[in-house]
Amino acid sequence: MIDPIRLEKLTVRYGRTTACADVTLAVPAGAVYALLGRNGAGKSSLVRCLLGEQRPSAGRAFLFGESSWKSRRGAMARTGVVPEDPDAPLAMTARQLDAFCRRVYPRWDSDAVAARLERFGVPPRTAFGRLSKGQKGQVMLALALGHSPELLVLDDPTLGLDAVARRALFEEIVGELADRGTSVFLTTHDLAGFEGIATRVGILKEGRLVVDEEIEALKSRFRRIRYANRLTETRTAFGTELDSFDAPRVRVRGWGIDAVVSNFSDESFERFRAIDGVENATAEPLSLEEIFVAVAGEEKGDKR
Amino acid sequence: MAGLRIDPSDATPIWSQIEEGVRRLVASGALAPGVAVPSVRDLASELRVNPATVAKAYQRLTDAGVLTVRRGEGTYVAQEPPELPRPERTRLLRQAAVRFASLAATLGVSAEEAAAALQFAWRSLGREKAGRP
Numbered sequence: 001m002i003d004p005i006r007l008e009k010l011t012v013r014y015g016r017t018t019a020c021a022d023v024t025l026a027v028p029a030g031a032v033y034a035l036l037g038r039n040g041a042g043k044s045s046l047v048r049c050l051l052g053e054q055r056p057s058a059g060r061a062f063l064f065g066e067s068s069w070k071s072r073r074g075a076m077a078r079t080g081v082v083p084e085d086p087d088a089p090l091a092m093t094a095r096q097l098d099a100f101c102r103r104v105y106p107r108w109d110s111d112a113v114a115a116r117l118e119r120f121g122v123p124p125r126t127a128f129g130r131l132s133k134g135q136k137g138q139v140m141l142a143l144a145l146g147h148s149p150e151l152l153v154l155d156d157p158t159l160g161l162d163a164v165a166r167r168a169l170f171e172e173i174v175g176e177l178a179d180r181g182t183s184v185f186l187t188t189h190d191l192a193g194f195e196g197i198a199t200r201v202g203i204l205k206e207g208r209l210v211v212d213e214e215i216e217a218l219k220s221r222f223r224r225i226r227y228a229n230r231l232t233e234t235r236t237a238f239g240t241e242l243d244s245f246d247a248p249r250v251r252v253r254g255w256g257i258d259a260v261v262s263n264f265s266d267e268s269f270e271r272f273r274a275i276d277g278v279e280n281a282t283a284e285p286l287s288l289e290e291i292f293v294a295v296a297g298e299e300k301g302d303k304r
Numbered sequence: 305m306a307g308l309r310i311d312p313s314d315a316t317p318i319w320s321q322i323e324e325g326v327r328r329l330v331a332s333g334a335l336a337p338g339v340a341v342p343s344v345r346d347l348a349s350e351l352r353v354n355p356a357t358v359a360k361a362y363q364r365l366t367d368a369g370v371l372t373v374r375r376g377e378g379t380y381v382a383q384e385p386p387e388l389p390r391p392e393r394t395r396l397l398r399q400a401a402v403r404f405a406s407l408a409a410t411l412g413v414s415a416e417e418a419a420a421a422l423q424f425a426w427r428s429l430g431r432e433k434a435g436r437p
């Protein structure tokens with residue numbers, strides 16, 4: 001089966017600034033891929049290239065095996081998009097937008113659109129420009145799903161949503177996954193919200209894809225290790241006993257060492273604890289958000 | 305499903321948390337034999353997790369004889385506690401014990417403390433059961 005999304009060494013430059021560099025990834029059918037990154041990490045440029053709205057400086061983006069830049073028409077008929085900024089004409093009502101789309105898409109389900117808008121509580125006869133930010137997002141989602149796409153692309157979908165609208169969004173996405181096995185590609189800052197829904201996670205840092213992994217595998221290899229400070233006094237370098245681990249973040253606290261390791265295993269931790277002076281070390285799992293902060297949030301000079 | 309709590313931020317895979325949670329509800333009697341469990345779609349929606357994750361947990365529980373599927377009707381708690389062959393039972397029990405022991409060890413807990421926690425959990429399971437009509 002053709003992967004709904006494939007990026008090959010995608011690179012976007014603006015003058016001397018590189019927005020994303022050599023990004024290669026695939027979203028297989030049925031996956032829910034969450035792309036994470038701090039503001040300015042290159043997510044928006046990547047999404048624009050993926051949707052054929054922008055030409056990459058180098059490398060290629062494919063939707064259902066077709067080049068997004070050259071021939072996106074066929075692929076876009078199989079893709080639903082919820083853009084970061086709702087871009088529907090402000091004067092049109094939800095009902096008029098639905099009627100417009102029905103003429104564009106060969107398979108269009110107006111009943112499903114109307115049912116979604118009703119579930120969301122969006123008035124169908126109010127001009128788009130007069131809807132709240134949350135309601136605009138909901139109209140965009142209802143329209144994006146109107147042609148029963150095989151792939152749904154969501155650019156920061158929970159941005160600006162209140163708790164109720166956010167819950168409705170998750171229910172809609174989960175329902176879509178259950179009913180039709182839709183593949184999903186999304187960018188988000190709402191890590192806690194998507195932690196249970198995403199199957200795969202990518203982390204962009206300064207334009208580079210530094211993590212591209214199944215979420216279960218990612219979480220199983222990250223741990224926070226903490227232990228008391230009693231041996232560091234006699235050593236010149238702090239935390240050298242952690243050398244057997246990859247530790248993206250090591251902090252020296254008053255009470256001891258607080259480190260995040262990215263290649264944890266029960267066996268390696270057992271060997272670590274055999275080192276004299278760290279017998280009381282503990283290892284705790286990290287949430288996706290904590291992993292993200294450890295990987296992407298690190299300030300220069302923070303790493304030792 | 306009342307009483308089923310999961311924590312997506314935990315390192316334990318979510319399907320495993322659901323599997324363990326349903327086992328606990330069945331063991332304590334909170335989910336009685338023959339009772340229908342929510343559909344995959346409904347439970348996924350309630351927990352806000354990927355339906356494939358719920359489906360995986362249900363599949364494992366069905367394979368283990370905790371749940372039964374009635375075609376076209378839905379999924380139910382099995383009438384009888386699962387009759388597993390003794391070696392299989394031992395294997396499953398040891399597997400779970402290894403997981404528990406590794407967790408205890410990584411938390412820096414002694415074997416005695418871990419055993420005490422197990423005793424406590426066993427007793428509170430009994431209390432939950434006794435508290436039911």
